[in-house]
Amino acid sequence: MSExxxxxxxxxxxxFLHNLLFSGGLGASEMLRAAQRNxxxxxxxxxxxxxxxxxxxxxxxxxxxxxxxxxxxxWLSWRYGIFSAQLPGMQVVWHAFIFAFILLVLYLLVNLVxxxxxxxxxxxxxxxxxxxxxxxTLVISIPLLLHxxxxxxxxxxxxxxLGAGVAFYVVTLLVNSxxxxxxxxxxxxxxxxxVPATLVYTGLLALAFTGFAGGLSLF
Amino acid sequence: MxxxxxxxxRESVLxxxxxxxPMLVQAIGLTPAIIATTSxxxxxxxxxxxxxxxxxxxxxxxxxxxxxxxxxRTAVYFAIGIIFAFGxxxxxxxxxxxxxxxxxxxxxxxxxxxxxxxxxxxxxxxCERFAVYNNLRASVRDALVNAVGFTAVMIIMGLLREGLGxxxxxxxxxxxxxxxxxxxxxxGGFLLLGFLAAALKTILQWxxxxxxxxxxxxxxxxxxxxxxxxxxxxxxLLNAADEYxxxxxxxxxxxxxxxxxxxxxxxxxxxxxxxxxxATSNFTREFPRLDDLTIxxxxxxxxxxxxxx
Numbered sequence: 001m002s003e004x005x006x007x008x009x010x011x012x013x014x015x016f017l018h019n020l021l022f023s024g025g026l027g028a029s030e031m032l033r034a035a036q037r038n039x040x041x042x043x044x045x046x047x048x049x050x051x052x053x054x055x056x057x058x059x060x061x062x063x064x065x066x067x068x069x070x071x072x073x074x075w076l077s078w079r080y081g082i083f084s085a086q087l088p089g090m091q092v093v094w095h096a097f098i099f100a101f102i103l104l105v106l107y108l109l110v111n112l113v114x115x116x117x118x119x120x121x122x123x124x125x126x127x128x129x130x131x132x133x134x135x136x137t138l139v140i141s142i143p144l145l146l147h148x149x150x151x152x153x154x155x156x157x158x159x160x161x162l163g164a165g166v167a168f169y170v171v172t173l174l175v176n177s178x179x180x181x182x183x184x185x186x187x188x189x190x191x192x193x194x195v196p197a198t199l200v201y202t203g204l205l206a207l208a209f210t211g212f213a214g215g216l217s218l219f
Numbered sequence: 220m221x222x223x224x225x226x227x228x229r230e231s232v233l234x235x236x237x238x239x240x241p242m243l244v245q246a247i248g249l250t251p252a253i254i255a256t257t258s259x260x261x262x263x264x265x266x267x268x269x270x271x272x273x274x275x276x277x278x279x280x281x282x283x284x285x286x287x288x289x290x291x292r293t294a295v296y297f298a299i300g301i302i303f304a305f306g307x308x309x310x311x312x313x314x315x316x317x318x319x320x321x322x323x324x325x326x327x328x329x330x331x332x333x334x335x336x337x338x339x340x341x342x343x344x345x346c347e348r349f350a351v352y353n354n355l356r357a358s359v360r361d362a363l364v365n366a367v368g369f370t371a372v373m374i375i376m377g378l379l380r381e382g383l384g385x386x387x388x389x390x391x392x393x394x395x396x397x398x399x400x401x402x403x404x405x406x407g408g409f410l411l412l413g414f415l416a417a418a419l420k421t422i423l424q425w426x427x428x429x430x431x432x433x434x435x436x437x438x439x440x441x442x443x444x445x446x447x448x449x450x451x452x453x454x455x456l457l458n459a460a461d462e463y464x465x466x467x468x469x470x471x472x473x474x475x476x477x478x479x480x481x482x483x484x485x486x487x488x489x490x491x492x493x494x495x496x497x498a499t500s501n502f503t504r505e506f507p508r509l510d511d512l513t514i515x516x517x518x519x520x521x522x523x524x525x526x527x528x
Contacts (some may be wrong), residue, residue, distance in 0.1 A: 025253025025405050029340040032246050093308035096334035100301045104294060111290045133291040135343070137250045137335045144334060191424065195246055196417035203409030211404050 005157030010159025014167050017213050020138055021171045022206035027138030031168060032198065035176040040129060041169065047133030049165025052142045054104060055160035057154065059099045059143035064152060066095065092147075099143040107134040138164055174205055235464035236368040240325070241341050243416040245430060248341035252376055253408035255332055260389055262377030265332070269339060270366035272303045276342040277326075280350035289347065296346055300337035325513065341369060363469045376411060401413060 020026045027048075034044045117123050133139070142161055151157065157171060178201045183190065188197055241247050248269070255265040276296050284292045311333070322459040345365055368508030381387060386394040401407045 023405055025250050025408060026335070027251040028253060028409075029247045029344075031248070083242055092331075093305060093312060093334075096308065097301065097305045100297075100304070100334060100337045104297055104301065107297070108294055111294075115290075127290060131290055131343075135293060135297045135338050136340065137338050140335060142333065148331060191417045191421045192413075194420075195244060196413045196420060199246075199413030199416055201413075203406050203411075203413055206406035206409050207401075210404060211372050 003153065006153045006155030007159035007162075010135065010153075010156040010161075011163035012158045012159075013156075014142075014163025015170065016190030016209075019167050019171065019209045020164055021167055022143065022209040023213065024141070026141045027136045027168060030132055030136045030138070031172050031175065032202075033132070034168075035172045035179055039178060040125075041172050041176060043074070043125065044133050045165045045169035045172065047129055047165075048136075048139060048168050049162050051081065051103075051106065051110075051134045052139050052164040054105050055099075055139060056146060056157040058102050058106070060146060060152070060154065062098055062102065062156045063143070065096070069074050075191055092112070095147050099147070100140060102143075103134065103140055107131075110134070140170060159209060162202045165189055171205070175202055177200075180206070236371065237419070239343070239365075240368040240372065240419060241365045242412065243419050245344070247344045247455045248339060249412065250335060250410055251332075251339075252372060253405050256373055256376035256380050256408065257384065257403055258381045258390070259374070259377035261332075262373040265336070266366075266370040266373045268303065268307045268333070268336060269341065269369060270362075272300060272336065272344060273366055273369075274362040275299060275303070275343045276346050276352040277358040277362040278355060278420045280346035281353060284346075285351050288360060292351065293343060296327045296343045299338060300339055300342065304335075304337045307336070324448060331382065334352075341365065350405065360447050371414065372412075375415060376408065379411060
């Protein structure tokens with residue numbers, strides 16, 4: 001039961017308290033690109049949720065293993081890092097390297113599976129979106145944030161991973177509708193139409209979310 | 220080197236850094252602008268690392284990845300990013316150990332942010348949009364030009380956000396009272412980016428009225444990706460067709476009129492807007508509005524425009 005509560009906490013953390021896109025700008029470029037195409041928002045968000053959740057769980061396991069086996073990290077730091085004995089931060093760098101490597105393997109595995117699926121329009125769409133959904137700053141930040149928070153709860157990791165996709169969906173939908181309205185609005189000065197208006201609008205949304213979360217910033 | 224060629228190169232560099240600025244026009248690489256510009260020093264470090272990363276990725280893409288599947292290429296960009304972020308992370312750690320605690324805040328931030336660089340969208344997007352269709356020289360130029368555009372925005376953002384948000388520059392306190400925390404917050408980053416984009420657009424409009432650059436409204440329309448992808452594919456096809464036609468001409472054939480014209484003394488310079496190479500420009504105004512056109516109509520329009528030029 002407590003793990004379910006942790007999961008809900010993790011999801012609330014990712015979507016509202018620290019909406020990862022608004023409080024850290026994570027995945028902002030991908031969000032703006034996805035917001036231009038109504039048809040791909042759901043698919044991209046779902047893929048981000050899946051990748052974030054699986055990657056968070058895998059990395060949580062690795063993190064727990066590495067933290068309990070500090071000798072391995074110390075050996076790695078000693079073997080490959082100059083002056084590493086005086087640099088505790090080197091372990092953070094190693095952790096990040098391992099997280100990213102796991103995400104890369106996950107991405108390749110999924111692509112390999114999709115590659116052998118029978119040819120169809122869905123397969124093409126899938127292949128097109130997997131790269132953007134798997135390899136963006138939003139997905140890679142989940143295990144890093146979990147590590148920096150020293151979190152070891154499976155429920156929280158899962159909730160945060162799934163919440164990342166939900167956060168992406170909410171933000172992309174808001175920006176998508178905003179962009180639609182902004183394009184129709186003839187009262188916007190020409191200097192602000194297009195990219196500037198979209199960025200200012202995103203900033204105002206981020207301001208609203210930051211206020212809602214009590215003025216917290218992710219970094 | 221003829222004056223005109225020099226001028227074309229200079230203009231295309233300006234164009235890449237200004238008119239096609241990766242952040243303010245193409246809206247890529249926004250995450251670093253939001254999280255890594257809270258101090259000027261961090262913005263500079265991050266820009267340097269991103270520039271080298273972008274250069275290596277574009278070189279690799281241009282040299283070896285042209286025939287690979289898109290998904291495999293993406294994995295390679297990511298792998299290069301991991302290696303780079305890891306190497307840079309280790310270097311900063313070592314450097315931090317050497318310089319002591321003076322830069323500890325920036326180092327802590329860099330440690331958290333650097334791994335995110337592995338997924339830098341600027342490298343992946345520029346490689347996919349440009350490097351895989353072009354040769355090494357053009358790709359290196361594209362990487363440098365985009366890096367200049369990226370760094371310029373990062374420096375301005377770093378200056379404003381550290382100066383107004385923290386009341387300091389390079390960690391040196393300027394004022395105790397003047398601190399606008401909003402600049403330091405992520406929403407401040409988004410708003411500042413929006414205002415910088417508007418400022419750039421104003422400058423571009425001013426320069427376009429004087430015939431220095433192309434129309435800013437067309438350049439900063441926001442939904443360029445589909446059009447751009449289609450245009451780049453068409454450029455690629457047309458270039459390939461041109462090369463094929465050239466390769467078919469026999470050696471003993473007299474030099475064509477165009478070459479004879481080139482041998483003559485310098486021709487009257489063309490307007491700047493038509494001097495840019497099509498493959499390096501992303502949102503040129505010479506193209507018609509494409510929203511309602513099919514690929515075939517688009518191709519016909521483009522070929523017609525190219526002949527007119």
